[in-house]
Amino acid sequence: MTQLSVPSTSAGLHAWLTYLEHLHHQAIDMGLDRVKQVAEQLNLLQPSAKVMTVAGTNGKGSTVRYLETILRADGYQTGVYISPHLHRYNERVRINGEQLSDAEHVAAFAAVEEARGDISLTYFEFGTLAALWLMQQRNLDVWVLEIGLGGRLDAVNIIDADVALLTSVGIDHVGFLGADRTGIAREKAGIFRPHRPAICGEPDLPATLVEQAQAQQVQLQRVGYEFFYKPQDAQHWQFRNSDIQLLDLPLPQLPLPNAATAVAALAALPLPVTLTAIKQGLEQAREPGRLQFLAATAQRPADTLLDVAHNPHAAAYLVDVLRQRYPERPVLAVVGMLQDKDIAGTLATLQPLVAQWFFADLSEPRGARAEQLQQQLPSTANVAGCFADVASAYAAALAAATPAPEGSNQQQPLVLVCGSFYTVGKIADTE
Template identity: 60%
Template sequence: MNSTVSAPSATAGLDAWLCYLEALHPTEIDLGLSRVQQVKERLNIDPGKAQVLTVAGTNGKGSTVRYLESILRAAGYRTGAYISPHIYRYEERVRLHGALASADDFVRAFAAIEQARGDISLTYFEFGTLAAFWLLQRSELDVWILEVGLGGRLDAVNCLAADVAMVTSVGIDHIGFLGSDRNGIAAEKAGVFRAGKGAVIGEPDFPKQVLSELQTKGIEPQCVGHQFNYQQTSADHWTFTGRRSQLQALPMPQLPLPNAATALMALELLNLPVTEQAIREGLVKAAEPGRLQYVAGNPDYLLDVAHNPHAAAFLVEHLRNRFGSRPIYAVLGMLKDKDIAGTLEQLKPAVSAWYLADLEGPRGASAKELASALGEVTNQQPPLSYPCVTDAFRSACDAARESQQQPLVLVCGSFYTVAKIPNAE
C-alpha cells in the first residue's frame, strides 16, 4: 500500500477518487482473489436472489454483455451490468436498469469500500469492481451481468460464482499475465466456470486439453459447433439452434454475430424465461460504443476497439461483408505492449491508406513504432504519421472527402484511440 496518499472525503468528486485509486496500489495489475475476497466479505456483498452472468474471453466480452442486457431488459427483467474499460467516462462501467450509474453513486461506493478495506491494498480495477458490486446490490436487480477484466481465474470479478459463465473467444493477448500459448490462456479464462453451473464456450477452436480438464472437474460446457450452432442465412437474417430452441430468421444485429449466439445459449441455461419476441427486440436494440460503431456522414466512419490479431481478423471480415470494395482509410493508434505487427498483418489486406498516430501515456506506442511494424508486413506506400489521433482522423477525413471512391474512415487499435474521436471535429 502507498501510505503517502490520503483518501478523499466522502464529499469529494469522482475525479479526486479516481486519482486516489490510481495511486493506492504499487502495481496497476496484481492478479489474485484474496484481497478482493476479504473486502467483499467485509462489505457483505451478496447477489441474493439475483442471478449472476459472467463473461470472459479475449474479445467479444463487451458486446456479449450488451446482448444479454438488451434481451433481458426487453423481457422485462431488472438488470445491472459491469464492464471495463470505459471509453469516454468512468460512469460507463456500471449500468443500472439500463442507465449509467452517476458520479455521486460511485463516490458513495468508493467511500464505503475505503472504510471497509482497512489496511488491505486494492488495485484500481479491484476497487472499481467492488464498487460495481456495491451498486448492483443496492439496485433490486434480477440479473447481474459481469465482464471479466483480464483472464478469468484470478480476475477480481471471479470472486463471485456465476450461475452461468461464458468464454467468448481465446486469442493471444496479455501474454505477460496469461502466458503465450492458447492452452494456458484458455485454462485461465475457463477459471470462471463452476461445477454444477452453466458454462458456455463461444470459441469454435477451444483447446481440447482444457475441455478434458473441465470435464474432470464436473464442468460440462455448451460449445459452439456442438451443443449450439448459428448460421447467417442472408444479409439481414440468421438462425440459432440451441439445446431447447431453434430460432429462424432472426434480425442481423449491429454487434458481432458470434457473440449474439453465445448470449442466446447462456440465456437458455439461465433460470429465467425469455420469449422469442424479447430476443428479437433485444438483438435489434443491442449497440455498444466503439464496437463496430458506424457513423454516417461526410465521410462515413467506423469505430472499433480492435487491438489484437484475433479482433483485427474479425474486423476485416466485417469490413468485407458490410462495405465490400470501398477503400478503407485506417486511423490507427496502439499500446506498445500489444502485438502490433500481428494486428497490422491482419488489417493490411483491407486497408488502402494508413494514418498512424502517437498514443499518449507511458504505454502508448508512437506513430514511428507503428510505421516500423507496418514496414515488416506491407509493401504499400509509406504511411502518414501524426502526433495525435485527432490530427490523424482529421487528415483521413479530409482525404476521404476529396476522393471520388467514397472511402470509409476506420478508427481502431485501442480503446484510447476510439475515445479521442468525439472531439475530433
Template identity: 50%
Template sequence: MSGLTAPQATASLSTWLKYLEQLHTSAIDLGLDRVKAVGEKANLIKPAPCVITVAGTNGKGSTCAMLEAILIEAGYKVGVYSSPHLVRYNERVRINNEELDDSEHSKAFASVEAARGDISLSLFEFGTLAALTLFKTHKVDVVVLEVGLGGRLDATNIVDHDVSVITSLAIDHVDWLGDNIDVIGYEKAGIFRSGKPAICGQPHPPATVPAHADDIGAELHQVGYQFDYQVADDHWNWQCGAFDLPHLPLPNLPLPNAATALMALGTAELDISEEHIIQGLSKAQLPGRMQRVSDDPLIIMDVAHNPHSAEYFAQQLNRIKQKEGKKHIHAVVAMLHDKDIASTIAMMKDVVEHWYPASLTGPRAATADEILQYLPTDCTGFDKPEAAFDQALTQANRDDMVIVFGSFYTVGQITSHLR
C-alpha cells in the first residue's frame, strides 16, 4: 500500500501494528520468496545454535510449551515464537517463558522495516522476522518455532532448523490447505530437512508424510514405530527403542504432544536429563489449553476450534465431570465461519447440556445464528461472547461447569472480560 510512512523505532507497539496491518493487501500470503529474501539480507536464517520447528493441525502450542519448560529446566536460554495471541501481541514471543516489553518489539519491527527495502511483507511475515531478530538480539541457545499455517510455505520455514515436528494431522484451514488429507500431510511435511530428524506424533499419518521424508532423506521418527508411550492412572511411560523413561508425571497438557516433544528433544543433541524432563512436564502450561480460570464455579477455557481438538476437549471434560462430581456443563461457543462448525459442535454434544452460542466480529467470524442451526431449538444466541458468558454464569449452579471454546478470539475476549 503506497503513501504509508513507517513509524520510528521509538514508536508505540500499537502504532507499529496498525502500520503493518495496512502495509500488505492480504493477512495471509503463502510463499517464501519475499520473506526469505529479507531474512537472508538480515542474516536471520539461523537465529540460534539449535532450532526446533513445530507444525501440525492441533497441539503445536502445547508441544512448544513442553519443549520450552524442559529446556529451561535444563539451563538453556529458550526463545519461543507462537501464534495467534489471545489478548496481547507480546504473547507471540517468549524468552525463558517471559514476554518482552513493547519497546523491544517496536525496535525489532524497525529493524525488519530497514532490511525489507521495497519488498512487501504480510503482518505474519513481518512478525516472524521480528521474532527471529529478537532471538538473535537476546542470544538464545534454542529457538522453538510454531508454524502459523501449513508448513511448506509458512514464513517460519525459511529458517535453517535442526529438528522438524508434526504434532497431528487433520482437515482444517480448508480455504488455504484444501480438504484432502494427503495434500495437508505433504504441506506439513514440507518443513522436513534432508539428513535431519523429522518427528511425527500423528498415528497412521497419510502416506505423503513418510513418502516426503523418504524422498528428501529426512530421518523420520514415527509414533508407534521409532517411539511410543503408555499411560497408567497416575503416570505414563515413554520408550524409544531400548531406551525407557518410566513413571513420568502426567502433564497438564495433552499427553500425545508430550511424547512427541520428548522425541524431538531426544534427537536434538542437547544435554537434558530425566530430572529436567520430570520437572519440565510438571510445570508446563499454556493459556487457553484446558485452562482452569476458576474453581468456584469451575470455569475451563480451551481454544478447541475443529473436530479433532473438540473431541479431545470433550474427553477431558467428561473425565473432570466424573472425577469432581460436576452435574451439568454450560458451554459458551463462538467460532470462525471457515471452520467445520457442524462437526466441532457434534463432538461436544454428548457432554454439554446447556449452550450459549455467540457471534464474533471480523471478516472470518461466524454469527450466533450460524452456530444455532446445529444446536437444540430452545437455545438462544448472543451478540458477543462476553454476554453469553455472563448469562452462562447466571444460569450455572455451584456444582456445574462453565466452559468456553471455539476459537482463539473467543478465549481471548473472555480472558480480557475476566480481567
C-alpha cells in the first residue's frame, strides 16, 4: 500500500477527507477492535454526557432530529452525530443544533491521527472518533449518535448508550447484515445494553430478538406492547406508556412512528423532559432530504418532494405519505439508485403511484445506470427517459410537470426525487 502523506492542520478539510478516503484498504471493515483501541487513547469511552444511540433500517435521521429538537427546547446542551451527509461533511456533527467549522473538524482529525499510531481506520471509523472527540470538548448534557450500518459491529457501538433506540427492521445491506429480518434485527440490537432501556419502534420485532433481549436483561420497550400512540384528530396525536399519557401532541412534518419512538426514549432517559418541550420540538423538527417539500417558484415550475427512500421499507412509507398528503396529484418520479440496493423491490413499491419515470445515472461508487433501473420495470411502465445525471432528469421532470388547463379538475403533477442520499443531495444542493 502506498504511503500516504498526512495533511497539515492548515491543509483544509478537503485534503483531510481525501486522506481519510485512502487510509484503509477497504471502505467498510466491520469490527470494533481497531476503533476501540484509538478511542481508549483519546479517552472517549466514558462520556460524562448521557448517550442515546439510534439504529434501524429506516427512520434514524428523523428520530435523531426529534430527540435533538425536543432536548434543545428544554434547554439541554446537545451533540449529534449522523451519517451520511447530503452536501457537506460538516452536516455530520451538530453542537446545540449548529454545524461546526472546517477548522474544528480538521483539529479533530489531527487529534485522531496522532492517537491512532499505526492502527488503520476506515473513513467512517476515523470520522466517528473525530465526532466523539468534538463532543467531548464541550460540556454537553446529551449525545445523540446515529448508527451508520447495522449496530453490533458499527464504530458508534464502542459507546455504551444510556438509552438505545431501534427504529425499524427491513432488508438492506444484505452483504454485511444478512438476508433475513431475524439476522438483521440481531445485528441492529447489538447496541442494546443489559439493565438499560432499549426502545423499539419496529412493530414486527422478530420473536427471537425479544427472547434474546429478555435473556440479557435489557429493559425492552416495544411499540404496541410497552408504549402506544395513535392519531387524536386531524392535527394532533397521543402517546402513552405505563407511566405517562400525553394528549394534544402536534402532528409533525416528519414520520409520526419515529416521533413516538423518540418520545418513548426521552421518557426513559434519566433526565426530565417537559411536555412543553416535547410539543415545541415536534413542531420544529425538520430534516433535509426527508419528506422535504419544495414549493414551486419561477425557477422551479413545479412542487417537488425530496426523500432519501432507497429500499422497499422506506418506499412503502413514502407511498403512504403520497396517498395521504397528495391524493389526486400525478407523481413524476426522478430516481437514481446504488447497484447494491433492492432496486426491483423499491421500484415495484413505488410503481402504483408513479405516473411517469425519469431515471438518472449515479456516478458515485456503486452507482447504478439509468438503464439498469428501467430494466426492473414492466415494459408497460411510462418511462420518460434515461438521463446521464440527476440534474438532467430533474429538469426534464420539471418541464413535463405542466400546470393543468384552467378550469379543469386535474391537479398539477408533483415531482418526486428519491432513491439515494446521492440523488436527493444533488437536487437540494441547487436550492
